[in-house]
Amino acid sequence: MKQLSDLQLATASSLMAGALQAAVIQTLIRNHLITDEEGHEIYEQALLMLETNQTRSSAPVEFEAARELIEQHLRKK
Secondary structure: OOOOOHHHHHHHHHHHHHHHHHHHHHHHHHOOOOOHHHHHHHHHHHHHHHHHHHOOOOOHHHHHHHHHHHHHHHHOO
């Protein structure tokens, strides 16, 4: 693997996690293991968890960016 800075490695890790999470939710919906509404609810719950935990963090900019990314998924419905 290519040599990456700490920031590049963290970004790549975050992108991988987000892509995997979205793929899992889409697969669950496609295989009729959860409904589209339940998939939507997963994103809503994630958003609530972020908002709840933001008060304990010293990284408000990162939490705001994460919330915006989840909100993008919620608008796709």
